[in-house]
Every structure is written in structure tokens, then in C-alpha cells.
Amino acid sequence: MTTTEDDGRRTRPAPRPHPDAGADQDQRLVVDGLEVSFGQRGRQVHAVRGVSFTIDPGRTLALVGESGSGKSVTARTIIGLAGDRANVTARDLSFGGQDLTALSPAQWRAVRGGRIALILQDALVSLDPLRTVRAEIAETLRTHRTVPRAQIDERVHSLLAEVGIPDPHRRARQRPHELSGGLRQRALIASAIAAGPRLLIADEPTTALDVTVQVQVLDLLGRLTDAGSSLLLISHDLAVVARLADEIAVMYAGLIVERGTPGQVLDEPHHPYTRALIDAVPSLHARGTRLSTTAATGSDLDLAGPGCPYAARCRLADDRCRTLRPALAEAGPGHQVACWHPVSADAPLVLLPPAPRRPAGSDVIAAGEAAAISEAVAVSGTVRGDSPRALAGPGPAEPARAGRDESDVLLRVDGLGKRFRAPDGTWHEAARDVTFALPAGRTLGLVGESGSGKTTTARMVLGALEPDEGTVWFAGQRWNGQGVAEKSRRPHRRRVQAVYQDPLGSFDPRFTVERLVAEAVAVAGVPRGPARRARVVDLLDTVGLSARLLDRRPLELSGGQRQRVALARAIAPEPDLLVCDEPVSALDVSIQAQILDLLADLQAGFGLAVLFISHDLGVIRHVSDRVLVMKDGRTVEAGEAEQVLTAPAHDYTRTLLASAGIRP
Amino acid sequence: MRTVDASPRVLAVRAAGARRRLADVPVPVLVAAVVLAVAVVVVLAPGLVAGSPTRTDPVQALRGPSWKHLFGTDQLGRDTFSRVAYGARPSLLLGCGATAVSVAGGVLLGLAAGFSGRVGDQVLMRVTDMVLALPPLLVALVVIAVLGSGTVNVLVAIGVAFVPPYARMVRAEVMLVRRSGYVEAAVGLGLRRRVLVVRHVLPNALGPLLVLATVGFGTSLIYASSLSFLGLGTRPPAPEWGAMLSESRDFLSSAWWIGLFPGLAVTTAVVAINVVGRHLQATFTGRTRR
Amino acid sequence: MIVRLLSGVAKRLLAAVVVMVGAATLAFGALHLIPGDQVSILLGPNSAASPEVRAQIRSDYGFDRPLVVQYAQYLSNVVRGRLGESYQQNQPVSALIGGQVWPTLQLAAAALGLALVIAAVSAVATAGRRPAWRSLASAWELVAVSTPAFWTGLLLLTAFSFQLHVFPVAGAQDLRSLVLPALALALSLAGVLGQVLREGLETALRQPFATTARARGLSQLAVTTRHAFRHAAVPLLTLAGWLTGTLVGGVVAVETVFGRPGIGALILLAVSTKDMPVVMGIVLLCGLIFVVTSLLVDLLAVVVDPRLRAEAVAV
Numbered sequence A: 001m002t003t004t005e006d007d008g009r010r011t012r013p014a015p016r017p018h019p020d021a022g023a024d025q026d027q028r029l030v031v032d033g034l035e036v037s038f039g040q041r042g043r044q045v046h047a048v049r050g051v052s053f054t055i056d057p058g059r060t061l062a063l064v065g066e067s068g069s070g071k072s073v074t075a076r077t078i079i080g081l082a083g084d085r086a087n088v089t090a091r092d093l094s095f096g097g098q099d100l101t102a103l104s105p106a107q108w109r110a111v112r113g114g115r116i117a118l119i120l121q122d123a124l125v126s127l128d129p130l131r132t133v134r135a136e137i138a139e140t141l142r143t144h145r146t147v148p149r150a151q152i153d154e155r156v157h158s159l160l161a162e163v164g165i166p167d168p169h170r171r172a173r174q175r176p177h178e179l180s181g182g183l184r185q186r187a188l189i190a191s192a193i194a195a196g197p198r199l200l201i202a203d204e205p206t207t208a209l210d211v212t213v214q215v216q217v218l219d220l221l222g223r224l225t226d227a228g229s230s231l232l233l234i235s236h237d238l239a240v241v242a243r244l245a246d247e248i249a250v251m252y253a254g255l256i257v258e259r260g261t262p263g264q265v266l267d268e269p270h271h272p273y274t275r276a277l278i279d280a281v282p283s284l285h286a287r288g289t290r291l292s293t294t295a296a297t298g299s300d301l302d303l304a305g306p307g308c309p310y311a312a313r314c315r316l317a318d319d320r321c322r323t324l325r326p327a328l329a330e331a332g333p334g335h336q337v338a339c340w341h342p343v344s345a346d347a348p349l350v351l352l353p354p355a356p357r358r359p360a361g362s363d364v365i366a367a368g369e370a371a372a373i374s375e376a377v378a379v380s381g382t383v384r385g386d387s388p389r390a391l392a393g394p395g396p397a398e399p400a401r402a403g404r405d406e407s408d409v410l411l412r413v414d415g416l417g418k419r420f421r422a423p424d425g426t427w428h429e430a431a432r433d434v435t436f437a438l439p440a441g442r443t444l445g446l447v448g449e450s451g452s453g454k455t456t457t458a459r460m461v462l463g464a465l466e467p468d469e470g471t472v473w474f475a476g477q478r479w480n481g482q483g484v485a486e487k488s489r490r491p492h493r494r495r496v497q498a499v500y501q502d503p504l505g506s507f508d509p510r511f512t513v514e515r516l517v518a519e520a521v522a523v524a525g526v527p528r529g530p531a532r533r534a535r536v537v538d539l540l541d542t543v544g545l546s547a548r549l550l551d552r553r554p555l556e557l558s559g560g561q562r563q564r565v566a567l568a569r570a571i572a573p574e575p576d577l578l579v580c581d582e583p584v585s586a587l588d589v590s591i592q593a594q595i596l597d598l599l600a601d602l603q604a605g606f607g608l609a610v611l612f613i614s615h616d617l618g619v620i621r622h623v624s625d626r627v628l629v630m631k632d633g634r635t636v637e638a639g640e641a642e643q644v645l646t647a648p649a650h651d652y653t654r655t656l657l658a659s660a661g662i663r664p
Numbered sequence B: 001m002r003t004v005d006a007s008p009r010v011l012a013v014r015a016a017g018a019r020r021r022l023a024d025v026p027v028p029v030l031v032a033a034v035v036l037a038v039a040v041v042v043v044l045a046p047g048l049v050a051g052s053p054t055r056t057d058p059v060q061a062l063r064g065p066s067w068k069h070l071f072g073t074d075q076l077g078r079d080t081f082s083r084v085a086y087g088a089r090p091s092l093l094l095g096c097g098a099t100a101v102s103v104a105g106g107v108l109l110g111l112a113a114g115f116s117g118r119v120g121d122q123v124l125m126r127v128t129d130m131v132l133a134l135p136p137l138l139v140a141l142v143v144i145a146v147l148g149s150g151t152v153n154v155l156v157a158i159g160v161a162f163v164p165p166y167a168r169m170v171r172a173e174v175m176l177v178r179r180s181g182y183v184e185a186a187v188g189l190g191l192r193r194r195v196l197v198v199r200h201v202l203p204n205a206l207g208p209l210l211v212l213a214t215v216g217f218g219t220s221l222i223y224a225s226s227l228s229f230l231g232l233g234t235r236p237p238a239p240e241w242g243a244m245l246s247e248s249r250d251f252l253s254s255a256w257w258i259g260l261f262p263g264l265a266v267t268t269a270v271v272a273i274n275v276v277g278r279h280l281q282a283t284f285t286g287r288t289r290r
Numbered sequence C: 001m002i003v004r005l006l007s008g009v010a011k012r013l014l015a016a017v018v019v020m021v022g023a024a025t026l027a028f029g030a031l032h033l034i035p036g037d038q039v040s041i042l043l044g045p046n047s048a049a050s051p052e053v054r055a056q057i058r059s060d061y062g063f064d065r066p067l068v069v070q071y072a073q074y075l076s077n078v079v080r081g082r083l084g085e086s087y088q089q090n091q092p093v094s095a096l097i098g099g100q101v102w103p104t105l106q107l108a109a110a111a112l113g114l115a116l117v118i119a120a121v122s123a124v125a126t127a128g129r130r131p132a133w134r135s136l137a138s139a140w141e142l143v144a145v146s147t148p149a150f151w152t153g154l155l156l157l158t159a160f161s162f163q164l165h166v167f168p169v170a171g172a173q174d175l176r177s178l179v180l181p182a183l184a185l186a187l188s189l190a191g192v193l194g195q196v197l198r199e200g201l202e203t204a205l206r207q208p209f210a211t212t213a214r215a216r217g218l219s220q221l222a223v224t225t226r227h228a229f230r231h232a233a234v235p236l237l238t239l240a241g242w243l244t245g246t247l248v249g250g251v252v253a254v255e256t257v258f259g260r261p262g263i264g265a266l267i268l269l270a271v272s273t274k275d276m277p278v279v280m281g282i283v284l285l286c287g288l289i290f291v292v293t294s295l296l297v298d299l300l301a302v303v304v305d306p307r308l309r310a311e312a313v314a315v
Helices: A072-076 A103-109 A131-142 A147-161 A167-170 A179-192 A209-227 A238-244 A262-267 A271-281 A321-324 A364-384 A452-460 A485-495 A513-523 A528-542 A547-551 A559-571 A587-604 A617-622 A643-645 A649-657 B007-025 B027-044 B080-115 B116-133 B136-147 B151-160 B164-176 B182-188 B195-231 B240-251 B255-288 C002-033 C038-043 C053-062 C067-079 C091-126 C130-144 C149-163 C175-207 C209-217 C219-259 C261-270 C277-302 C308-314
Strands: A003-006 A012-013 A029-038 A043-056 A059-062 A084-087 A092-095 A116-119 A201-202 A230-235 A247-252 A255-262 A330-331 A336-337 A408-419 A425-439 A443-447 A467-476 A477-481 A494-500 A579-583 A609-615 A626-629 A634-640
Touching: A029 A072, A043 A059, A043 A072, A043 A230, A043 A255, A059 A072, A059 A238, A072 A084, A072 A092, A072 A116, A072 A201, A072 A230, A116 A179, A116 C209, A131 A147, A131 A167, A131 A179, A131 A494, A131 A587, A147 A167, A147 A179, A147 B136, A147 B195, A179 A209, A179 C209, A201 A209, A209 A230, A209 A238, A209 A649, A230 A238, A238 A262, A247 A262, A247 A271, A255 A262, A255 A271, A321 A547, A336 C209, A408 A452, A408 A609, A425 A467, A425 A609, A425 A626, A425 A634, A443 A452, A452 A494, A452 A579, A452 A609, A485 A494, A485 B182, A494 A559, A494 B182, A513 A528, A513 A547, A513 A559, A528 A547, A528 A559, A559 A587, A587 A617, A609 A617, A617 A643, A626 A643, A626 A649, A634 A643, A634 A649, B007 B027, B027 B255, B080 B116, B080 B151, B080 B164, B080 B195, B080 B240, B080 B255, B080 C053, B116 B164, B116 C002, B136 B151, B136 B195, B136 C002, B136 C219, B136 C261, B136 C277, B164 B195, B182 B195, B182 C209, B195 B255, B195 C149, B195 C219, B240 B255, B240 C149, B255 C130, B255 C149, C002 C067, C002 C277, C038 C053, C091 C130, C091 C175, C091 C261, C091 C277, C130 C175, C130 C219, C149 C175, C149 C219, C175 C209, C175 C219, C209 C219, C219 C261, C261 C277
Parallel strands: A059 A230, A059 A247, A116 A201, A201 A230, A443 A609, A443 A626, A494 A579, A579 A609
Antiparallel strands: A003 A012, A029 A043, A029 A084, A029 A092, A247 A255, A255 A336, A330 A336, A408 A425, A408 A467, A467 A477, A626 A634
């Protein structure tokens, strides 16, 4: 075992020997001390800071991290496509003994596609939408002269068959938009493997797909590695990588912070960040438990400082963490972690010191922000936080809900139907006979895959879309249906508020945060002037945002901050019902966790009824009292959350659950 | 109870933001802004920079550029530099006035179409489409055929010719904004239609107009000089850039400077306008659009 | 499918007819918007015709009939290809236009072709390249866009005809006389087209499929020409189609500069003498050019981007 010294601080053990090592040694990827930065002196951004790993033939390494962690940049660098503005240095960056840092453009072209292939996220845009599948696959074959010209068509068809596309002759003539999501992702994979590369880099290969299709594509990738190719799998989703990886490396702020087998990393995470990532996945946790364990919202943090980049978000951080960066150190056989305070596997993280210590001279606002959040937690956290309600379903034990009559139905949806005209002139039924009831203070989860009619239903509930048939009743009044005028709804609008997947689109782009929230505050009757401003600051505080953001415009906020502003605006008019349409789908998992916790706090604190719409069963399970499963515009199953999710009656629900990795 | 954070630090952050914004303005934009500032001065008071544009001096006729006559003299010995400087006023005002006419007409038509019902919208837009189908210069020529030639008529003619693009854009923006998520959110707050229109729809729909009008100003300037060149607008001997270029045609072989400098003035002004317009567009897009 | 295709074609043709009727209406409206008496305009300002003669003319031209009847008469004449007689030149308008239209179309086509070539070379060579090249290209495009074509023509004439004597000063006898006017028009067109094309190319090069193509082993140039160009071509075509219409406008001034025969001289004379039948005829001609180019552009766009096929049929 050798140890390499880097700047005298970081030590890196040599790669773990692999049983197959030596057999196909010349096809091994070696990445050692990779650094990638963008921009010029002064405004330099370090995207990757000293990343090292190797992948042996037939093995799969998964790089896991959130957006901005440097995982995609690492992947692009290995295939030489990090861009003109990237400065790349490495002690060793080689594949099969070929030094990748010293290649000429012509040599790179031979490597790309020929020896290393790249598979991107969504084949609808990752394959040229104007060209047929055949043209795309043939391009790889022609570029690398894999087969003689006359045999190209034949080879295209055999490749399509190989990746499991039925009727290859017909599919080859089609263009990406004519194929389903799963088929075109397979076609993309076929075009990548056409020239027989020995290393596949898959950057979020299943992220754009519905869960049921994800599984099939992952299986396909698994088959390819069984055939001897190596796979570098990039994903934000721990559940995805757990299925395929031989080894997982967790990245944060351009560094690998933990590495080991899936068993080690997922079951015994040592780094607080890994732990936070796992805790943030709602499907792994029972209803009522808190998901977020990080302290700050993760913006405005000095990631490039000398200390541990995670220190600012870490509950365990002390002065050493902030000044000295921990190196990757052995935590077990083949298990490495870069942390001064590795978390022991058994200890629940919540029992560790909860409040971050405020170091003298540090950013006071950041600390204040942290305090605000822990206060928000303190106000309402007891309600949900460690409530015994956990898995027991709805319980009257909760203070905010006590005294409410369970039969007090706030929202009743009765036989809603809506048809749309498709571009080709045919009618498409977006929703049909959707019926449900939502009592005050409760949460109904509406789950389904894309095109299931979830959003159409939400828009009808919100009164943004008139149904063709059926009625929405709100607080005993006809709220939406044929002939219900906006005029009659308007006085009660305040009582029904919404949070959308894309908060940016729901903000007037010219407005500052202050004006955005103030507009909603005004609806609640708060007079103009200092009172209104104070109320805005108060609301921002409730959702864990600093008053510093008052002057910002929506575009200048991070995704998590935007969703917090959206929540602040939604609760400002003191509504009774909150409709959340995929409110966390666009967010990184740890931010998603914070937003879900915040939503739970707000619901408990204000006694809100919530209609929660998501494609993610894990999220749905985490938030809902009752669940409604939709498919192709129809309700396939409805009932108490625990019943639907533990004893599903419908096949489709079972398929959804299985694909999401949730065992009934 | 929390107090509002209006501390000096917040103010300091704002001030720093303002400073940074000025430093971020690219050099070409600053240069263009200076050029336009000079143009404004020349329009307001051409006498400050130049002598008489009409004083003839037959002895000095057709002299090339020299220290005495920076841009040379024309066939009557008039100073070309003075004529270019004095020409700024009619040329730029013509472009400006024409743009004002187009913008006013476009906003009226566009808003009418955007807010009227389906039928009204269809009728207005079909009419605009018909005009849009014809080359702007031809539309301007038809208007001149009706009204007769002359400076004011050229102004109106160019203004009318460019109404359709503005009308289209205003209508499209109104439609876009009306369907936007933030208007839906505002409806969800229970705001009245009038408040909605005044607070959200109009400002967002008319914002991009500023950018288009800037670029349109440049285009109007080019068309105005073309029409004057064709002898339909300002007539020689009045100093106007297009008219000067028209006069220069007789001296292309002997006195190139008579035709060079007025044209250079047109191009410089239009380049400066376009640079500023694009900067506005970039700033606007960066601030409010993805 | 066939039915929908046919109905799509029918809708296109209907739209074309609407534009033509619109152009005719506009022209007719312009004629009657002119302040003053039709007959005086017809006779010109210096005429000393007697009231009897005037009355005779009035009834000959049908000016005494109701406006609606005149309009219907005009439309039916247009449909039969009769554009009336010129007030000033005692010739049928169709003959006047027919005699002048070819040099103009020749010039417009040459300018458009040249502009497309210049724009394509400049954009493909600089899209996605180093910032220095890009700012150089966008600088020349900016200047080209901001320069009136007739002034470019004057400069070219000064340099190449009067100083270097490479090209003829005036006329439309041979191809050599076409070079300078076409170049003058093409430069300002190429500026606009180049901007749009490069923007389209760079948008396409930022798409994931461009990365996929690079990852397949293609060079940057191959990705630009084989993948990105097709994506940028649709907006380019649309713009080029619209510019073809406006070209007829630009042609007027350039033809004047180079003393070329063509529509330019015809319409200038007609406008300054209020020879309305000629003006109306040229308006109709431009409407026709617009309709034809739009149909052509729509057809080409569907060939370039097959995804448009469904929409083209449905719209």
C-alpha cells in the first residue's frame, strides 16, 4: 500500500486491488489528483479539487452528489469535453495507459466514441432531434470506421436489437420525438456503444425517465458492464446508483468526501454529508420524521476556503473543520471518508449537538439565518418532529389538528373531467371522473407519472382552468365548474393558495422579493407602510430567509430560496388550503428535504389543508394522510396513505412502488 | 418581535451593487453612449462645433480634407464638416419622430388586439399581417404617394410603415404575459382585473418595447436617409445626410469626401444606437428573463 | 392523413389569397385617400383641360360610380390580370412592370444568394470559436447592418468604378454590371443573416445532442456543419424569406445609385407624379412575391425540420 503526499495535507491510499486486476489491466481508467477550474485569475471557480479514483474493466463506479458538486465536470474532463475555458491538471489522467492530458485534437476524436463513450440525460435532446436514429448510430460507426460502409445498416439494426428495442427496422427510420422515453434512451445508448468503447460514462442516464422505465434502462447498463465495459455512473440519486455500482464516491464541492461499497456508503455512512443525503431521501423515512439535517440553506457559502467545504452546513463543525481540510482516510476496508468527525453508523444524527456554535468573527448573518431556522423548528418542530405519530397514520394527538372535526371537509372534488385538443386534432382526456375530498388541516397526496392528469386536476382545483364536467366545492361553496364566474371566486381566492414546481415562472420578473411577498400580504389586509414591510420580513423569517434578500429579484435566488419565497407568499394571505404542484421536483435532495420539513412546519403551525402533487412516491408517502393514484387521467386507487402504500390493491400502484424501490 | 433590517450594511450592499453595475458596462457601450451624447449636443446646438453650413466660397470649392476644412468642401465651397454637423438635427429628429409614430401606433394596435376578444384580435392581426407582407419602403412610398413628399410626410410615412412589427410584438407580449405563471399567481391572490393589468401585464408586456424601439430608431434613420437620398424627403441645399449623399453622386469621381462623411455619420449613429440597444436588451433579458 | 394534408394546403392557399386581396385593398384605399379630385391627379397639375373633357374622363374611368362598384370592378380586373393604364405613360401597367421586373429580380436574387454565402461562411467559421474571432465577426455584422445599402453602393462605385475602373459605372448590360449592386445589397443582408445564423448555431452547439456528437468523435467543425447548421437553418430561412420581400425596397435606392433600369426607377417616377395605377400594380407585385416566398419557405422548413410536418398540416 502506497500513500501519495499532496501539499503535505491530503493523503491518498493506492487503489484497492481488484480480483480481476491484471487480466485486462490495459483498459483501466486512472484519475489521480484531478483539478479543474474555470475562468481567469481573480474570478476562478474550482469545480474539481483533487479527485482520485480508478475503474477496472467490468466495474462500475458511481459518482454521487448534488448540482455543483463537480461530478459532471469530472465526467466531461475524462472525455475531453470540459470546454475551452476549463483549466485541467492532474498527476495522472489515463485510460488503458494512454495519457489523456497530452492528446492532440485528432487523437481525442479517436478516443471519444471509440474507447470512451458518453451517455447523457434526456435522449429527446441528447440525440439530434432532426436526424433519424439510424443516422445517429451510423455516425458513430462511420467516424470510427467500425464496419465497412455496406454493413452499416445491418449493424445499426443489430445494435438496436442488442439494447432491447423491438422492431429495429422501423425504429431506425424514426426520429427521437417519435419514440417513447425509454426507447429513445436505449437508442442513445446504442449510438454510444456502437464503436465498442471500453469505458462508458453515463451522466444522469435515467433522470428524465418515469420510474418504471428507469429500472429497465439501468438493467441495460448493468448488462453492458457484465459484457466487460467499465461504467462511470453519475447521478444525484442514491437509489439509482445503489442498483448498479460496485463502488460509490460521494462528491461535495469538488471533493470526494466518502467512498466505499454501496453497503458501506448507504448502510454505514461516516461523513455527515452522506448521512444528510441519505436522510433526505423521503422514501427511506417514515412520515413525520424530519428529513433535513443541515444547518444553513447552502447559499453564500465560502466553499473554496481552507477548511472542510461542508463545515458551513455541518452540525458537527468546529474550528478545526473551518481551518483545515480533512483528507480521505481509511474508515474500514475499502471505505474512506474525509471528515474530522466521522459519524458512527449507529448514532442517530439528531442526537448530536443540534445548534451550530457561533464562532467569533464569522458571518453574523449566516449564523442568524441558522438560528432563524432552528427557531422555526422549535416553534413547530415538536408537532411533527419527534411525534409518536410516525407510522401510525393520522392521529388526533397533534395540537394543531386537535379540535378539528374530521368530517369537516374543506375541499370536495366531484367527478371532474377535462379534455384537450392535441396538435394533431384528436381529443385527449386529461382528467376523467376525478373525485376526492380533503378535510381541513389534512394532506392529500396525488401521485402519478407524467401525463396522468395530476397538474390538470390541480389547475381545476385552483380555479385556473374550467372543467368540462364535475364540480369543485370549497368550504361548502361551488368553487369551480361549468358556469362558475371568476367574480364569485375572487373574494375567497385568498383562502386557496398555490406553490408550483417552477416558482420562477410564478414570480413577476420585475418584482423584488419584498414586492412579491408584500403583494400577498396586502391581500390579507395589512396596510401599506412599515407594518406591511415588517410582516414581509416576518414571513421571510418563518420560511428561513434573511431580510437581506428583500432587494433581490427572482433570478438572483437559488432554487431552494425561490421555493421558500413561494411558500412565504403562499402563506401570507393566511389560506386554508395549499395546493402544491411538484413543489420539490426541481430541487436537489438536501434542499428538497429542507422544503418538505418547512412545509410540514407551516402546515402544522397554520393548520393548512394541503393538496400535494408529485410523481415521487417517496415524497408522497412522506407527506400524505391520504393518497390518490392517477394514471392516464383516471383515478386507479385511493385511500389512507399507509393502506395504499403498504397494501396496494391495484397493479399499477404495485408497479410504481416496486420501481421506486419501496417495498409494500 | 423582529425589527426590520434596514441597517447601513444593507445600504452598503446596494451601493456596491450600483458601482459594480457601472464597471460591468462593456467599453463599446460606453463609447456608443459618448457618441450619442455628442449627437444630442450637435442636434441641440450645432453652432457650438461648426461654422455656417450654407456659406458658399467658390474659391475654396471641391477642396479635399485639410485642417481648415476637416471634411473638405463641396462644389460651392461649403464646409462639409459644418454641413454634416448641422445635418444631424433633421436626420436624427426624422428618425426619432418616425420611431415615435411607429411606437405609438404599434402600442395602440397591439394593446387593442391583445385585450379585445377573439374576433377583434383576428381582424386587427390580419390587417397588420397584410401590411407586414409588404416591404416597409414600399409602404412608405405609398404613403408618400398619397401625402406628397417633404420632411414631415417622410416622417409619417416611415412611422406608418413600421407600425406592424411593434403591434405584433406588443400583442404577443400581452398574450405571453396573460398566460404566464405570475399572472395566474396574481389571479390566485384574488386581485381585480384592472389591478392585474396595470401592475403585471402592462409593465411586463411593454418592457421589451424599449429595446425594439431603440433598434427601430436606427432602422428609421436608415430609411429616412434613403428617402431623402431618393429626393422624396428633405431637399438640398438643406443640410441633411441623405440629401447630401444625393448631391455627392455627381462628384464621386472627383471629390470622394463629399459622399464619404455624411454616410459615415449615418453609419456611426446607427452603430451607436444598435450597440446601446443590444446592451439594453442584454441587461433586460438578464434581469427578467431566463 | 391525405385529407388533413389537403386541408393544410387549402388553408395555406386561402391565407395567400387573403394577403393578395389585402394588398389590392390597400392599394385601392391609397388611391382614394389622396386628397383632391381623381381627374386632376390623372391630368397632372399643369393641365388646362376643359370641364367637358374632365367629365368625359370621369365617366371613362368610372370615377363617377359608387366606391363599392369601383372596388368590385378593380378586384375583378386584378383577378383577370388587368392592372389598368398608367396615368402618365399611356401604357398598360402590366406592360410597364413586365418590362422592368427582370433586372430587379435578377439583382434581388443575386444579392440574396451572395448574402447567404457570406453569412454562412462568416457564421460557421466563428460560431463556438474563440471570443476574439466572434467579436470580430459580430463587429463587422453590426457595421454591415447599420450601413444603408445605397451608401455602400456609393463607396463601391467610388472605389471600383471611378478609382480602379474594374466595374462599369452604370447600366445592366452584362453580369459585370451586376456585381457591385448585388454586393452593396448583399452586405447589409449578410449582416442580419450572419447574426441570426451564428446565434442559431451557438444555441444548437450548446444543446446536449452537440455534446453527444462530440463525444462520438466528431470534430467541432463537423458538429457545426452536420448537426448545428440544420437546426439554425429554420430561423435563417424564415428571415431570408421575409428579407426577400424587403429587398424590393432596398433595390430602389441601389438601382438609383448604379443607374440600373428596374422597378426602382418606375416606382420613383410613379410616386412623384402620383401615377396611382403603377403604384398599385407594384404593391400587388410585392404581395405576390411575399406570398410565393412564404410558401417556399414553409415548404423548405418542413424539409429541414420534419417535426414541423405535423404542425404544418394541422395549422
